Amino acid sequence: MTEPEFSIKKTLEEAETDAYLMTGNLHNSDIYYATHFLASDDFVYLQTGTGEEVLFISEMEKGRAEIESRVSNIKTTQDLGYREKIKEKKDASLAYAACISELLLREKVKKVSVPYDFPIFYSDSLKEAGFSIVPVKSPFQKIRSLKRPKEVEAIKYAQMAGEKAMGAAIAIIREAEERDGILYHEGEMLTGTKVNSAIDHRLLDFGCEAEETIVSCGKDTANPHGTTDGPLMANAPIILDIFPRSKKKRYFADMTRTVLHGEASKELKEMYESVLAAQEKGLQTVKPGIPASDVHNAVCDVFEKRGYDTYRSGSKVGFIHSTGHGVGLDVHELPGVGENGVLLEAGNVITIEPGLYYPETGGIRLEDMVLVTENGYENLTGLEKRFVL
Incomplete structure (x- = not known):
């Protein structure tokens, strides 16, 4: 047989x-x-x-x-x-x-x-x-966990839709006006719920859907999965985390951007620059045959050298989660990119999503999704990273 x-x-x-x-x-x-x-x-x-x-x-x-x-x-x-x-x-x-x-x-x-x-x-x-x-x-x-070409194409499709939705959300925040520290769009108070709705509508244009999309602002961003239904504030970080799935192809994608409308404090700017540097180091580490923990440790090294707390040291603030996870038919699947020693393999699709979270300041997270290739990786996320809009 x-x-x-x-x-x-x-x-x-x-x-x-x-x-x-x-x-x-x-x-x-x-x-x-x-x-x-x-x-x-x-x-x-x-x-x-x-x-x-x-x-x-x-x-x-x-x-x-x-x-x-x-x-x-x-x-x-x-x-x-x-x-x-x-x-x-x-x-x-x-x-x-x-x-x-x-x-x-x-x-x-x-x-x-x-x-x-x-x-x-x-x-x-x-x-x-x-x-x-x-x-x-x-x-x-x-x-x-080892994606075939058709699966990669399905993930890329969902990612394309996610980037269109992310672009729409960021555009609304960029176009907003500030009144007494609160953002308004087209004369109405801009809320997390409204931004979430705009994301959903854009995803539907491409036959995709997303549950539990994260739109969080200000101190809510200090919780990695925190959400803000109410008003979005000026001069405060806004985390947008979208994990869309194609309703027909069934595969997920995943991405996060953090933006700010107005003036960013020195502390927030330094946090953003550190998250970006940590992500770039993590991405540079990705290649087949290395333990996923090497990627995670590279990210932690960057944070710790810059004086930030990390999950690796058992901290409850700072970088308090693993570096990433596999993406496919489930938004969270193998391989995990954290302290485990699993070896990355060509065909893995993983996220690299470092973040920093402090209750009195807020949070910053950036997330790209990459395909592990024979020689390194292909970044499947094309949307720019810009903090202050």
Whole structure:
């Protein structure tokens, strides 16, 4: 049998199991990656030690699955007697669990690897039916960290949309007028909510969406994920962090800019210059084969030499988070760019996003997204970095 496109044979051998089983829906990135199929209701993916792949779905999804799914072996609820099992079990969930049991029996599977987040109801049902269940770290997490050309193109598309939205947000802030320290745009008070709305509208123009976009101002920026719904202030830092996803292509991008309308204090200017210098050093460090911790430590070195506190030293102010993370079907995925020793590989898409945060002053963060290449990196973020507008 031909080895599947996404072989997880090594995981099954290490776990001493016959197959890997996962359930999910359109919110589960692993099952979409493995099948290239989406559905609002849960469905099942199975890969056996011999390389056989099975997609188990409801009967109504069969036609669409035959067109969209990369898995050709499709079994439906009707194939496995779902309706008859409902009559027998008097419960739809028990009937569905019985269908999964029958699927495993037909594939001659006895010991099953499942991801850590596998539903406990199905796990208990399978155990009662005589199967051995072994929770394992998802093998698809590592596979997904190495992006193929089509994935990179999908990420670039989302990034393009994100930059258009970021540009629109910055333009509104730049065009604003100050009245008693508060920003106004087109005669109305400019709020974080309004800027967030402008970002959403621009993303929709490109078929993208973003949840939990960060627009924060002033002391709210001292919290890395802080938000400001109300008025945006002049002479204060405004952090804009957008992580859009293409609704069709499903891939995310991620970027952050910090801007200020008015006059920046000497302290804020020095913070911005330090964050920019730390990011540039981090970017220069990126290349395949080095530990991600080298990038993180390079960023911390810059901050500490300039007298700022860092996460590395256990500080609760200053640089208080890791340097970055992988981006793909999830906005946060492998590899992490922090204190871990994982080696960067060509094909990783990661963020480099140092920041400084002080409660009495506010925060500054800059975030670019890069592709690790054979010789170094390609910066996928083209939007300029300008602090004072």
